[in-house]
Amino acid sequence: MKKKPSLWKNHTFRQVLFVLAFLAIWEIVALSKIYPPLLFPDLVSILKALVESTASGEMVQRTWYSLYLILMGLGIGLLISFVMVALAMVSDIFADFMEAMVAINHPLPGVALLPITLLWFGSGEWGIIFVLVHSVVWPMMLNTYAGFRSVSRTQLEVGRNIGLRGLRLVTSVMVPAAFPYIFTGLKISWARAWRSLVAAEMIFGASGKDGGLGWLIYQRRFFLDTPGVFAALGVIILIGIVVESGLFTQLEKRTVQRWGMVVTRS
């Protein structure tokens, strides 16, 4: 311990150790056969299922489809929220309307909307995208609007003073100044959308031969292919980690942390 305090003090190192410990315990329990392998498969068979489904191209295709859906949902959701917030910034009446809409819709989980969505949109791709947009739009609006309203008066006036007006003032001063808020909105939106996506896919199933990771899990369970279910769960976790701890953390380091706009964990 005393020889390598620096490695043990590294957050990432410690977290990786915990994950490895968890996997080790999993494997011990699985190999001890306390539970039937059909319910509690060992890591090797999960890994085998993962390799097989990847090699056959199915896992890759399912993953792409899920990512495609979520990018559509995020894209449309972000667009709608920015337009709504922009309108709210210029009109007090619209701001009240928007805040009322957020208050009503924000607490509503996307999954709860699924039955209604099925009625409205049928069981196609657009039903899922509707649910995703719903999970993105409200937290995004809430945070972006709060961010714009928190922009310091001094910085806005500096912007106007050097000659910025209208849209240019928004993109050059308000958006970067509100970045910590926008960023928080983005993280919440992603988390919500990613979770609703998997749930929605299980209910909507595949449209045509297309279906995402959620649908894959559903299918595998149907065939009692438990290792396949866990393999798909593993991919979902992996994508979550890559986006949340990889992409977002890096983006945060390069922007708001670098600019000293948020408090950083040492």
Added chain:
Amino acid sequence: MAGRMKVEHLWVRFTGEHGEVQALEDIDFSVEPGEFITVLGPSGCGKSTLIRSIAGFQKPEKGRILVGEREVSDPGPDRLMVFQEFDQLFPWRTVLGNLTYALKVKGVAKAEREETARRFIRMVGLEGFEKAFPHQLSGGMKQRGAIARSLALNPEILLMDEPFGSLDAQTRAILQAELVRIWQDVGSTIIFITHNIQEAILLGDRVIVMGTRPGTIKKIVPVPLPRPRLPETPEFMALWHELYSQLEVHRFGENGKVESLVSGKD
């Protein structure tokens, strides 16, 4: 440089939840091109309101402000404001980036921007910090950065609202000397707000002394001392006492104005 600046019978009134405040009453003076004017007055006498009106952030109730032939109606880069606040540099840009961006907005050719920016950064003694982000600078360095940005845009009029207000005595003395040197170099008109009598005399060609509630001009005192000025000289002391007595009259009031004086004192 363009013509003189005239403040013609300017009245400003605020209407708020706490009733009405006549912030400025019949302010009337003019400033020659290249002149260094200091505005001295107790807290709440309307100094910021006056300078914000000249910058174009505050609409007058009556009267008008002319720069040369043009009437001020909007903020613009011909009248640049250095605020009292420390957050006036954009935190998402480096010191250099803050200056080059402002130059870009002004329409300066790309090739010239960086050179001009570096020259003014050197002028305020920030060389070596070009690539630093504002959060990595001390308060005084941030103010110098803001001054450099304003100067780089070569405004006709530089408006400074207690820019050294929250600095320690030593930094303040250094920046005062630097400001006079730079002003002698670039030849902009400067309107500089302070509530420090010594600073007013040290910097200004003339000192505008304001009284409070409503904000009025009590007296305009010329400072016929050669630069650099030394506070220990008898002439300086005499001026100091004259200005002090001007402020004192205000502070203890002309008859019947006791109430307004209590709320207006520093």
